[in-house]
């Protein structure tokens with residue numbers, strides 16, 4: 474490899490691509506920290522009338538948007554192909570048709586420009602988002618990853634080494650937000666809609682159940698969702714903001730309680746949240762107060778960094794390029810890829 478690809482001594486500029494679900498995103502990130510551009514083209518309007526992401530619609534939209542989004546990211550960063558040292562893309566988990574668009578494009582750019590390709594785990598991307606904005610990583614850290622597809626509680630004892638402490642046994646937290654919002658007629662995506670409604674509601678209006686409370690670090694949200702549906706059907710007079718606020722309170726209570734307990738059990742110095750649900754106003758506030766009350770340092774990414782974006786992919790790619798080297802060009806996108814865990 475030429476000097477240009479030496480990732481240890483000089484600055485490394487990465488073009489990163491994210492197409493795992495319904496956002497087409499590209500970013501230029503230097504040395505895993507310095508975000509020169511981050512462009513996100515959302516497909517929300519395309520999927521809204523279906524009340525959720527339609528995989529075939531998503532992959533077609535990625536195909537249409539990808540090149541313009543990459544061009545925009547390069548232009549905003551003031552670079553072109555000759556300045557790029559590696560091209561990264563989310564390789565899983567996600568929708569296979571959507572992942573394939575980003576992965577194939579990234580491999581093509583890497584071949585055309587003669588630079589390495591780096592396949593990035595989307596969950597590790599969400600995890601790195603917090604450290605991208607606040608590089609003072611303190612370990613050990615308890616990390617709560619909450620998105621539309623995942624709810625994981627992870628112990629990070631050493632940089633880049635993750636141990637699974639708990640996960641959902643049914644719906645992901647974001648999925649619960651989306652399903653409840655849909656039932657309440659608040660539209661898609663549900664998380665931001667519930668967050669908004671909850672702002673003018675009373676979180677103590679209805680005492681919804683807290684699944685698996687005091688039972689280890691696993692989560693369960695499907696009973697909560699059923700309970701909201703049953704309650705609304707039998708109490709149609711209760712105002713939607715009160716239902717939204719009470720539902721959100723039930724989710725956030727359990728997320729905060731378990732993260733706090735997990736942090737205590739590993740003697741964590743830091744508490745970190747990531748994933749789309751980490752954009753939730755109440756979760757953000759409560760995790761910061763809990764961390765401060767317990768003498769731990771909170772790592773809470775900005776809202777834009779919580780939801781899907783390519784800057785987090787670029788940051789993770791830089792780290793993985795240094796630790797594991799490039800990803801072979803024959804590596805396949807994996808819709809079920811898991812976070813690389815240690816025992």
Ligand code: KG4
Pocket residue numbers: 494619620621622623646647648650651662663664665668748749750751752753754779780781
């Ligand atoms: O990480 P993400 O953008 O995509 C996945 O990898 O799944 O997460 C999307 C999820 C959706 O379920 C969405 O409703 C939820 O994150 N979400 C929120 C908020 N913003 C997005 N949930 C609660 N409150 C929010 N403000």
Ligand code: ZN
Pocket residue numbers: 595599620621748749780781
């Ligand atoms: Zn995500």
